[in-house]
Amino acid sequence: MDDILLKRIQNKDKQAFEELYQRYAGYAARVALAVTRSQALAADAVQETFIRVYFNIGKFKPGYPFEPWLYRILINECNRIMKRRSRVTYISDYQINQTDFAFEDHRPFEEYEELYRAIEGLNDKLRIPIVLKYLKGFKEKEIAEILSLNINTVKSRLYKGRQKLKKAIAGSKKERNPDDTGKI
Amino acid sequence: MTRERFDKRITEALHKMTDRAAYEMQDENWQRIRKGIKEMEQSSGSGRRSHWNRKVGIGVSAAVLVLVLSISTRTGQAALEKIRQYFEPEKIVEYEVEGSREDVDSRLQQGEIGYVVYYDQDRYKVVEDGKTDRIVMRDPAEGMPEVYMEISQDADKLPEELAVKLEAELRKDFSRVEAPINVSEPLEAVFIHAINGGTKADDPIVDYYLISNKKGGTFIIKMKYFLEAAEGHGSRFRSMLRDFTILE
Incomplete structure (x- = not known):
């Protein structure tokens, strides 16, 4: 400003x-x-x-x-x-007109929804740093400042958050397609 | 999938799933903010702060509550235990830090020297040695200047007597020491403030709050932090003191 x-x-x-x-x-x-x-x-x-x-x-x-x-x-x-x-x-909070995306993106909307649900499923300690980094684009140092945390704690929470998201996505892929190796 | 691609996908998911709601909220939020500001400005001549202070007042006690009971007898000790049970082991305390309001998960600290206080359990821990208790950072950054709030008792000196002694001691190490004054916020005490330097972010600050124990002695609260942390740790320590209670 x-x-x-x-x-x-x-x-x-x-x-x-x-x-x-x-x-x-x-x-x-x-x-x-x-x-x-x-x-x-x-x-x-x-x-x-x-x-x-x-x-x-x-x-x-x-x-x-x-x-x-x-x-x-x-x-x-x-x-x-x-x-x-x-x-x-x-x-109703998350009702999105899916047809809006059908023409602008080749990636199935379901994948974004799945990933977003996985982010929602993270506990507050992991979800908030993930949102600040990936949605707002804050650097780790800035996230540490916003949340009054040590930068190493922020790094560790981001890492754990990403790992959990990967697991969650791999799990739901496997559910949809049991032959899937789970690798993403 | 590479780390970069996965990161990109997280960003895309967060953007796409918040697009519409964020857009929809914008105008209505602005109308409510304008209304809220107007109401706050009209509600009191001194503005929003006094309104919030009233709300905060519900959650925290604004002054030291002195509980009079003897702990020298068995009955007295039982009564003390009852009083201690009156304090919840954990509660939410509202802090105001750098203009921001926070609900802080706070834990009860029952000092052996006869006091209770609630401290922010996510950020701090208590180190006790029987005579002096220190509330210190749980997770300090490397190279960060010292930050703590120390609670001790001098059974023989009044706050005013101790203030003279402490002020003289501070003058040896600090370039600016303010003369002791009586304050009523965050509690009734004799207050001394000292800072060394005053221009650099890590310049040290010491604050003393000297509280009468009503028996001719003084509870000594010493806060140590640094210039950059005055609005952070300094405010948090002062918020904790609002709930400081002496068990006499």
Whole structure:
């Protein structure tokens, strides 16, 4: 985020804040969705996050990268909301018009769905670093900063997460095709 | 499949499966955020912070609760055990760190010197030696400056007397030592703050909170961290102190 926009938001300029929202909300919503596994909870987390950003922007240190700060707030809000609400996954949360993809991608949609379900099946400790790395593209050092973890812990969780995903995908391939060697 | 191809497929799956929902949420979220900000600004002259503080107040005690009972008799010890049972072994404590709210899984620490406190069990552990308890990082990064919160007791000196002694000691090692003051947040105490340097990320900081034990002595809380960690570990330690309770 540039310093001028930051200054404007610190001065409670609502238009500047909307610019910030438009710039960062898309990925924030995706990450919140992949972390909470519910559109309703993700919406709550994103709303709370941006409200906190608005009221706490004075605590953001100019010159530092904005996104790790934003995502630290977002992940904390996701965790807080997940802890406080019962885990209910609404099928409608993930209803996607499959025909949208039929023309643009040769890979069967089912494969993506399978992999996404496997990501959802990871526990929070493994899923959150995976989402931050592969969906948002954060570097390991940034993930360590966002989650207040040692970088080696992040590396280890990413490794374990990937291994579990590989196993899960190999397992479901084998289920569909018992002759499959399971190699992916 | 190579690592690169598998990584790419994870990224594609995450993007494709979140595309539509993220798009659908965008406008409605913005309307609710605007409404939320407006309500917060209108709800109090001092804005959102006081609103949140009220919510936080439900979850955490804002001051030291002194439980008066004697531990020198068998009855007293039984009563102490009852009081200890009153404290849940684990609970969720709300922290505010760098502008962000966190619900932290916290574990009860019952110090042999007569206090209880809840600490963030994911990040810290307690090292005890019978007289002094230290809450230290569970998983410190290599080369990271020292970070801890230490709890001890001086049975013979009042907080004000100890403050004079500690301030003099700090002046030997720290370039800036603030004169002791009385504070009410995160608890009622005499507070001393010292920093050496003040420009580099790893410049050390020591904070003392000196709390009367109501018997002529003082509970000494010493926090050691560094400049870069002031809003991180410093805030976490202060959040823990909100639940600090003396068993007198």
